[in-house]
Amino acid sequence: xxxxxxxxxxxxxxxxxxxxxxxxxxxxxxxxxxxxxxxxxxxxxxxxxxxxxxxxxxxxxxxxxxxxxxxxxxxxxxxxxxxxxxxxxxxxxxxxxxxxxxxxxxxxxxxxxxxxxxxxxxxxxxxxxxxxxxxxxxxxxxxxxxxxxxxxxxxxxxxxxxxxxxxxxxxxxxxxxxxxxxxxxxxxxxxxxxxxxxxxxxxxxxxxxxxxxxxxxxxxxxxxxxxxxxxxxxxxxxxxxxxxxxxxxxxxxxxxxxxxxxxxxxxxxxxxxxxxxxxxxxxxxxxxxxxxxxxxxxxxxxxxxxxxxxxxxxxxxxxxxxxxxxxxxxxxxxxxxxxxxxxxxxxxxxxxxxxxxxxxxxxxxxxxxxxxxxxxxxxxxxxxxxxxxxxxxxxxxxxxxxxxxxxxxxxxxx
Amino acid sequence: xxxxxxxxxxxxxxxxxxxxxxxxxxxxxxxxxxxxxxxxxxxxxxxxxxxxxxxxxxxxxxxxxxxxxxxxxxxxxxxxxxxxxxxxxxxxxxxxxxxxxxxxxxxxxxxxxxxxxxxxxxxxxxxxxxxxxxxxxxxxxxxxxxxxxxxxxxxxxxxxxxxxxxxxxxxxxxxxxxxxxxxxxxxxxxxxxxxxxxxxxxxxxxxxxxxxxxxxxxxxxxxxxxxxxxxxxxxxxxxxxxxxxxxxxxxxxxxxxxxxxxxxxxxxxxxxxxxxxxxxxxxxxxxxxxxxxxxxxxxxxxxxxxxxxxxxxxxxxxxxxxxxxxxxxxxxxxxxxxxxxxxxxxxxxxxxxxxxxxxxxxxxxxxxxxxxxxxxxxxxxxxxxxxxxxxxxxxxxxxxxxxxxxxxxxxxxx
Numbered sequence: 041x042x043x044x045x046x047x048x049x050x051x052x053x054x055x056x057x058x059x060x061x062x063x064x065x066x067x068x069x070x071x072x073x074x075x076x077x078x079x080x081x082x083x084x085x086x087x088x089x090x091x092x093x094x095x096x097x098x099x100x101x102x103x104x105x106x107x108x109x110x111x112x113x114x115x116x117x118x119x120x121x122x123x124x125x126x127x128x129x130x131x132x133x134x135x136x137x138x139x140x141x142x143x144x145x146x147x148x149x150x151x152x153x154x155x156x157x158x159x160x161x162x163x164x165x166x167x168x169x170x171x172x173x174x175x176x177x178x179x180x181x182x183x184x185x186x187x188x189x190x191x192x193x194x195x196x197x198x199x200x201x202x203x204x205x206x207x208x209x210x211x212x213x214x215x216x217x218x219x220x221x222x223x224x225x226x227x228x229x230x231x232x233x234x235x236x237x238x239x240x241x242x243x244x245x246x247x248x249x250x251x252x253x254x255x256x257x258x259x260x261x262x263x264x265x266x267x268x269x270x271x272x273x274x275x276x277x278x279x280x281x282x283x284x285x286x287x288x289x290x291x292x293x294x295x296x297x298x299x300x301x302x303x304x305x306x307x308x309x310x311x312x313x314x315x316x317x318x319x320x321x322x323x324x325x326x327x328x329x330x331x332x333x334x335x336x337x338x339x340x341x342x343x344x345x346x347x348x349x350x351x352x353x354x355x356x357x358x359x360x361x362x363x364x365x366x367x368x369x370x371x372x373x374x375x376x377x378x379x380x381x382x383x384x385x386x387x388x389x390x391x392x393x394x395x396x397x398x399x400x401x402x403x404x405x406x407x408x409x410x411x412x413x414x415x416x417x418x419x420x421x422x423x424x425x426x427x428x429x430x431x432x433x434x435x436x437x438x439x440x441x442x443x444x445x446x447x448x449x450x451x452x453x454x
Numbered sequence: 455x456x457x458x459x460x461x462x463x464x465x466x467x468x469x470x471x472x473x474x475x476x477x478x479x480x481x482x483x484x485x486x487x488x489x490x491x492x493x494x495x496x497x498x499x500x501x502x503x504x505x506x507x508x509x510x511x512x513x514x515x516x517x518x519x520x521x522x523x524x525x526x527x528x529x530x531x532x533x534x535x536x537x538x539x540x541x542x543x544x545x546x547x548x549x550x551x552x553x554x555x556x557x558x559x560x561x562x563x564x565x566x567x568x569x570x571x572x573x574x575x576x577x578x579x580x581x582x583x584x585x586x587x588x589x590x591x592x593x594x595x596x597x598x599x600x601x602x603x604x605x606x607x608x609x610x611x612x613x614x615x616x617x618x619x620x621x622x623x624x625x626x627x628x629x630x631x632x633x634x635x636x637x638x639x640x641x642x643x644x645x646x647x648x649x650x651x652x653x654x655x656x657x658x659x660x661x662x663x664x665x666x667x668x669x670x671x672x673x674x675x676x677x678x679x680x681x682x683x684x685x686x687x688x689x690x691x692x693x694x695x696x697x698x699x700x701x702x703x704x705x706x707x708x709x710x711x712x713x714x715x716x717x718x719x720x721x722x723x724x725x726x727x728x729x730x731x732x733x734x735x736x737x738x739x740x741x742x743x744x745x746x747x748x749x750x751x752x753x754x755x756x757x758x759x760x761x762x763x764x765x766x767x768x769x770x771x772x773x774x775x776x777x778x779x780x781x782x783x784x785x786x787x788x789x790x791x792x793x794x795x796x797x798x799x800x801x802x803x804x805x806x807x808x809x810x811x812x813x814x815x816x817x818x819x820x821x822x823x824x825x826x827x828x829x830x831x832x833x834x835x836x837x838x839x840x841x842x843x844x845x846x847x848x849x850x851x852x853x854x855x856x857x858x859x860x861x862x863x864x865x866x867x868x
Contacts, residue, residue: 053492054481054490076497078467079467233567250464325738326738328738331759332847334811345741427560
């Protein structure tokens with residue numbers, strides 16, 4: 041079943057609101073094996089909307105619309121749908137009664153704007169929206185389905201789960217689809233592609249591989265669609281294992297919903313190890329990534345953000361000579377920062393960062409983007425030097441990810 | 455100038471990635487007075503893309519494409535563009551040399567996938583992408599502009615700012631347009647709208663007010679477009695001053711490119727004050743925001759991320775009794791954390807956070823989202839209690855922003 045998502049609203053076009061609805065809808069649809077083949081966004085404009093409806097119904101089996109409903113939106117979506125189907129409006133008594141019950145509870149008065157919500161196009165099947173005032177609507181003409189939902193995320197989610205998905209499944213019996221994701225770190229997209237070149241060339245049409253790169257990481261998503269559900273499951277497992285086997289094991293971080301932070305957290309928890317960070321150039325971002333994982337307090341005890349050399353010396357016990365002879369951005373300094381964090385925060389392991397994040401502050405010997413990383417315990421410390429660009433925020437993010445990956449490899453070797 | 459945004463990628467259709475690019479692009483385009491009239495997303499599918507290109511170039515003056523570029527096989531934008539223009543490919547030597555320089559730095563080998571990136575359609579003008587490997591491309595045929603950019607956000611942002619926007623302005627000499635931005639914090643969008651209701655209603659057609667809300671902040675952008683450049687400048691200054699005068703002064707953080715972090719940095723620098731943070735629930739995110747400002751080392755000395763109570767006591771000197779009698783999430787604890795950070799890191803001012811970020815870990819007396827903030831110097835400490843929801847990341851971000859705003863108001867009162 042091919043689905044086209046149509047989102048309505050000026051706020052989406054001027055960049056005031058980020059469209060999270062269509063991503064959420066796509067996730068729902070994936071679960072029933074429906075394929076989203078396209079997405080269109082138009083403003084609160086009748087002609088643009090008619091135009092979008094026309095081309096979407098041509099391309100897809102079903103068009104799911106969000107937005108353009110509700111009391112402040114002057115119901116552009118309903119007008120467009122009535123015009124699209126060349127029909128008029130009917131007053132929907134059940135919706136009025138539902139609204140009256142809600143208003144009683146809140147003891148609010150009925151307004152004209154709310155009463156207008158009870159009018160729906162003649163050919164609409166009303167989908168009861170228990171989460172809000174604007175009703176959902178289901179249309180079916182010449183073999184094509186069109187669904188209209190409010191743009192309010194939790195209203196849309198309610199209607200998708202309890203009304204739209206079950207009807208779509210009844211209406212179209214789609215190809216079973218399943219997918220799995222492999223998370224890698226340590227190599228770029230192009231290098232991963234080299235490892236998987238032949239594998240990718242050998243994939244049959246019903247298996248699809250997608251690369252989803254992020255700073256310092258690449259997600260590989262394998263999707264299988266076929267009429268035979270058992271075959272889908274079996275093929276996915278086989279191909280996924282085959283793909284995983286083609287990559288150097290040290291690149292593999294985790295699966296599906298895993299992140300670098302959560303995967304490291306699992307390993308630390310499993311081995312009962314505690315972690316701290318000593319951060320200069322990352323300025324706390326490394327600790328933020330680690331603590332963005334719920335339950336991280338089980339293994340993460342704290343961090344010393346030592347932006348000033350004073351703090352490096354007084355708190356982390358970095359030697360004055362070390363700073364004088366090698367500088368704050370040096371292998372020696374990050375080594376002493378790791379040792380200091382372990383001593384001070386009483387953890388098994390620590391990560392340290394020191395570098396010139398930029399865009400200014402470089403020297404001929406140590407240009408902007410020169411960064412030192414260290415990870416270690418009381419017995420062993422691994423270090424790594426990075427030479428990055430001039431983009432401050434990117435340097436901070438990339439360094440933090442590299443720090444986490446260095447920790448992952450350290451734990452692997454341990 | 456009418457713009458259509460076209461985003462490419464299966465990951466956008468299966469909901470694995472939320473499309474933030476098009477919102478960011480729309481914001482950029484608003485600044486040069488260009489109007490985004492529509493947005494389309496298609497998967498990594500040649501026919502769908504040709505179809506989208508065709509209808510987009512019909513509707514708009516310029517089509518801006520992101521995604522579908524980059525070193526892997528599911529990237530098809532270049533193929534589609536060559537087919538759309540009925541042209542072949544040419545090898546772009548400068549791009550190869552640029553890639554070689556990057557690879558040297560990282561000492562990584564050249565790969566076939568990377569070399570493929572140097573091929574561009576014959577009629578493309580290459581836009582140098584200093585942030586990544588895939589080059590941007592500018593096309594101009596029968597009066598329509600088509601631009602292709604990588605989907606990686608910071609690569610797109612770089613190309614938009616330094617290559618695409620200036621070219622678009624030259625190519626379509628739109629009406630002289632100027633804009634100024636006012637940054638506010640401490641009130642929501644709807645409250646700000648109340649203050650500015652009459653002002654907004656009174657604005658003539660050539661003056662536009664846009665609300666750009668972010669967590670804990672609202673940006674107000676005033677844009678003026680008119681044939682007469684002098685009139686534009688004059689009107690903008692007048693209206694901007696009028697708008698500013700209508701808002702309570704304590705809401706106003708800064709202007710144009712200012713951020714809460716940079717504005718606070720300026721104030722601290724001006725008064726020669728130093729800052730540190732003592733973070734529990736924000737886990738280093740507050741320090742990260744402060745140090746995301748270039749030059750922040752002038753006033754920010756460091757942070758103690760005291761995730762464990764041990765660290766709160768041993769490092770920050772929070773009393774064992776305080777933790778026993780009031781708990782880690784309490785006004786007493788954050789007060790002692792501020793005093794501890796000032797003492798330990800030898801700063802004039804400190805910010806402290808302690809709370810239950812969630813989604814789990816709440817109690818009947820202190821449910822998830824209960825958070826205490828404190829800001830102070832050796833003489834005076836201000837505290838604030840927040841009661842937030844269950845979304846961990848949002849709670850961390852909102853708390854950090856509120857902490858910065860509390861500091862801003864503290865400095866204002868001082």
